[in-house]
Amino acid sequence: MNQAVQYKLKMALTINWFCYIGLLVLFAVWNLFLEGGSIPLWCIQTLPLLLVLPGLMQQRYRSYLWLCFILLLYITTGIVDVMMPTRGWQDGAMLVLSLILFFSAMMSSRWHRLQ
Template sequence: MKAAAPLPLKELNQKLLISRWLTLGSYFALLAILLAGIVIYPLPEGARLWIILPVLWLPLLVFLPGILKRNPRTHAWLCFVCLVYFMQGVTTFIVPGKAGIGALQALITVVLFSAAMMYGRWRGMELRGAWTN
């Protein structure tokens, strides 16, 4: 794979800041939309919120320490997990009466995927010293 061309430090820092905030915002928005989907739409009879919510949140919460530590590898792995939530959002979108929350989940997941991928790339460049003055 061809190495990325070095970026000016000011431009790299600006890209890192924007992608960092987009990653954090969409990460917590995805957690919120998953909770909202459970709260707004009734659960099947016999289902327990305290069981379903950890099953939905745990794959995302595993990445929280690495995201807060700004680890580029964690951001890359988060992209793979996001694909599952994208599929869930698209599947929810075709369920009658749940199109809005499904579309919103899919959209948030696309933003999270893109922002985390770019943050991981740019943070890796920063850590390798692939920037110019």
């Protein structure tokens, strides 16, 4: 495989894990430690992300594609929540992390297939 593609894949995987863990930590802080959060909401927010975790750990490119589909829900929710007058910093952080993770997961799946 081309050295440039290997470097891009390595960088994308690093960004994937940073944003993936960032989203999970954000949901935990948001629902378990801040006012207005709840454990059932935390479960609803984290369960879809955890469904693809085994495939991500095995670096299967289809898991990255499924992650992109799942992230579309988070992106849509984030855009709606950011536009609300009652928005908080969590809404913006969720949107930014979701968008970065979406793009890096999409490119990771592409670069995985080039192997």
